[in-house]
Amino acid sequence: MTQAFLLTSHWQDTATDTQLTFWWLTPEGPVRQQLQHPSVCFIPLSDQPRASSIAATLGWPVVIRPVPLQHFDGTAAAACYLPTGYVYRWRDVLQEQGIPCRETDIRPTDRYLMERFVYGAAVLHGDLQPDPQRNFYHCQAGKIRSPSGPDWRPPLRCLSLDIETSFPRRGQPDRLFSVGLYADDCQRVLMLGEPDASTPTLQFFADEPALLQALLQQLADYDPDVIMGWNIVQFDFEFLRRKFQQHHIPFTLGRDGSELEWRQSRSNPERIFLAIAGRVVLDGIDLLRNATYQFESFALNDVAQHFLGEQKLLTGADRGGDIEQLFLHDKPALAAYNLKDCQLVWQIFARAGLLEFAIERARMTGLTLDRNGGSVAAFENLYLPRLHRAGFVAPDIGDGYSAEKSPGGYVMNSRPGLFEHVLVLDFKSLYPSIIRTFCIDPMGLVEGMRLPAATDHSVVPGFFGGRFHPQRHILPALIRQLGDKREQAKQAGNKALSQAIKVIMASCYGVLGSEGCRFYDTRLSASITKRGHEIIQRSSQWLQQQGYDVIYGDTDSVFVWLKTSVSDEQADRIGRQLVQGLNAWWAATLQREFGIISYLEMEYETHYRRFFMPSIRGAEEGSKKRYAGLIVDARGEPQMVFKGLETVRSDWTPLARNFQKELYRRIFLQQPYAQWLRDEVKALLAGERDEQLVYRKRLRQPLSAYQKNIPPHAQAAAKLEQWLQLKGLPSRFGQRGGRIEYRMTLNGPEPLWPDGSVGAAVDYGHYLEKQLRPLAEAIFHFIGEDFADLAGLQLSLF
Structure with missing residues (x-):
């Protein structure tokens, strides 16, 4: 018996069965476990x-047996056991005969583990035999159990x-210049060059085949469990795969000597998936997004500056040209650049806790470390x-009710203006709390619809005609368990686990509202979102009955204007009293109306000393999801908060963003601003x-797609493309679009020229009228100021 953590899983068919292969990391080392187990699906x-x-x-090897399960329509079920390779053909043949076949799309490895409640961590029962040639153990057959005690970390x-390559040019083959490898105990760059110039850190190889063979040997010698990088799957490994293929060298990265497996997404051919036996490839960009980090740009240089305060060694606009120049004239400098990129990725993973997040997510959901996205799979x-233990077979995609569309989160019409003393009250985990409180659950919906509609609290009413069984359900208890584990993680200071659980809990609503989920049913999603609408609206009514005005509401929050001058201590006391009273009111109301326990929990979140809600530009109506406010931080210092305004939007210039930030700060703190604005x-x-x-x-599509009403950034990109073509340089926007930097000049939008040339004169009138003036007038409208007067200029001249 040994503790284990799942690295990768795979399956392949035998003559009559399916062989499942699991790669585990254990205290003894890597373990390959192989089991014989059929796939299963269900029919009436x-x-x-x-x-x-x-x-x-x-003549197919299918075994069919009755099982103590029923379909959602109440019919008894039988299970079909067969090799995985037959499953889809079996489903199609049965459907041609009018026989529904369910749960055919579940990976056999996922099913084997989930049915044993094995999520990431496991206990292996079986003999471990060392491989005579490689550094891992075999475990033939044996058993896999869920850990009963503390999980092994x-x-x-x-x-x-990280790799460095030439930039593609028409008629010229791309070239692999170097491969950088970095860990605390390994810093190495493999590069094309004269072999006799090697050093311990920088090794040279005469040609690409020699370099590729050396890379395979280095990886085999270091034997990593995880290979990390930045856009590593879509670029680095895709480039390396093509190079191995070009030189007819097997890309044998697997721990057992097997080749890398590669496939393209059917829906998005540019999306690539790969699998390596016993090794995991983690991309920093994907993990940051899964952990809900948000950046204006996920470029390595930008993210490194955020987390580390460091930059890449080359940051110019023509980085591809710079790399080629270093390869030709200063290979040690290129090696330093290559290795620095590897180091930045390593440090970002450490600083952001990305590896810990991936581990905790795997331990909570059973998804492998490299399974990005996967919210539907995690939920299933x-x-x-x-x-299954409750006695049901899952439905197929498309089986649920969808005649009416579920709305999104509730966003209240705001009251525009500049206010004193606004409190933000926020429902803690509103959607998960609604699921718990109102017993919202796929199986609970099936059981509830079998009961007659009643007013005696025997069912919990939903929306679109749905009703839920008050006792027979699964998801509310699952949400409670996740919530309890998150609180424990918070108390223990385990930020990675807390964040992983937060993402999972938030996705429980999302998957029920996703047409790609087998449990999609708008009676479920509407019973969450429409109930959320009702909760915000009724909470607002209650707050207004207490003598306050609700000036805005957004999904799970309400913004309460106190309408009186108060100290920070008085505002905090009012906030605490309001949430205590509202929570008690909801508990009594839900018990009276539905006979259910309320798990709704309103929290007092923020006191804005001053708060600005702009109007929609050119209208009197208030905007949504856009505001600014002044709070006092933990040190007692005033701090500005911006949500959705230009200051926090990457499509506005630094000039506008800095201007808005400082102007609003001065107005909120009641400091002089007229002379500053004029200056x-x-x-x-x-x-x-x-x-x-x-x-x-960013151009979100190839440049050629912009044909009519071409926006300024596409115009600038077109000019840059022409410049690159004249210089014989590769296209930047021809295939996938890309990011463009440009200025507005008297000659229209012009890119930042890679050679540093200045270009046409700046159109300062554009920046006055299109950047500064709208930001100032948005708030001046409420304080009686005029931008033109304060600026001291006849702006119509510009």
Whole structure:
């Protein structure tokens, strides 16, 4: 018996069965475990005779047995056991005969583990035999159990990898220049060059085949569990795969000597998936997004500056040209650049806790470390085994009710203006709390719909005609368990686990509202979102009855204007009293109306000393999800908060963002701003703010797709493409779009030229009218000021 943590899983068919292969990390080392186990799917029991006859006619190895399960329509079920390779063909044949076949799309490895409640961590029962040639153990057959005690924390052996290549040019083959490898105990760059110039850190190889063979040997010698990088799957490994293929060298990265497996997404051919036996490849960008980090740009340089305060060694606009120049004239400098990129990735993983997040997510959901996204799969891993033990087979995608569309989160029409003393009250985990309180659950919906509609609290009413069983359900208890574990993680200071659980809990609503989920049913999603609407609206009514005005509400929050001058201590006391009273009111109301316990919990979140809600530009109506406020931080210092305004939007220039931030700060703190504004305008016109005039925007499609009403950033990209073509340099926007930096000039939008040339004169009038003036007038409208007057200029001249 040994503790284990799942690295990778795979399956392949035998003549009559399916072989499941699991790679585990254990205290003894890597373990490959292989088991024989059939795949399973379900049909109505009444169709068993016909299905058995079809299997016999086809000569397929299908075994059909009755099971103590029922479909959502109440019909008894039979299970079909067969090799995985037959599953989809079996489903299609049965469907042609009018026999529904369910749960055919579940990976056999996922099903095997989830039905044993094994999520990431496990206990292996079986003999471990060392491989005679490689550094791992075999475990033939044996058993896998869920740990009963504290989970073992895997000491994953990691390696950061990054490649440097030539930039593709028409008619010229791309070239692999170097591969960097970095860990605390390994810093190495493999590079094309004269072999006799090697050093311990920098090794040279005469040609690409020699370099690729050396890379395989280095990885085999270091034997990492995890290979990490930045866009590593879509770029680094895709490039390496093509190079191995070009030189007819097997890309044998597997711990057992097997080749890397590669496939493209059917829906998005640019999306690539790979699998390596016993090794995990983790991409920093994907993990940051899964951990809900948000950045204007996920470029390595930008993220490194955020987390580390460091930069790449090359940051110019023509980085591809710079890399080629270093390869030709200064290979040690290129090696330093390559290794620095590896190091930055390594440090970002450490600083952001990305590896810990991936481990905790795997331990909570059963998804492998490299399974990015996967919210539907995570939900099914948690829900399906519980559903089966409750006696049900899961439905197929499309089986649920969808005649009416569920709305999104509630966003109240705001009251625009500049206010004194606004409190933000926030429902803690509103959607999960609604699921718990109102017993919202796929199985609970099936059981509830079998009961008659009643007013005696025997069912819990939902929306779109749905009703839920008050006792027979799964998801409310699962939400409670996740919530309890998150509180324990918070108390223990385990931020990675807390964040992983938060993401999982938030996704429980999302998957029920996703058409790609087998449990999609708008009676479920609407019973969450429409109930959320009702809760915010009724909470607002209660607060207004207490003598306060609710000036805005957004999904799970209400913004309460106190309408009186108070101290910070008085505001905090009012906030605490309001949430205490509202929570008690909801508890009594839900018990009276539905006979249910309320798990709704309103919290007092923020006191804004001053608060600004802008109107929609050119209208009197208040905006949504856009505001600014002044709070006092833990040190007693005033701090500005911006939500959705230009200051926090990457498509506005640094000039505008800095201007709005400082202008609003002065107004909120009641400091002089007239002379400051006039000085800022003069500095702009004098050319003293030119470094802040750059727009940074992304072309979200190839440049050729912009044909009519071409926006400024596409115009700038077109000019840059023409410049690159004249210089014989590769296209930047021809295939996938990309990010462009440009200024507005008297000659229209112009890119930042890679050679550093200045270009046409800046159109300062554009920046006054399109950047500064709208930001100022948005708040001046409420304080009786005029931008043109304060600026001291006849702006119509610009």
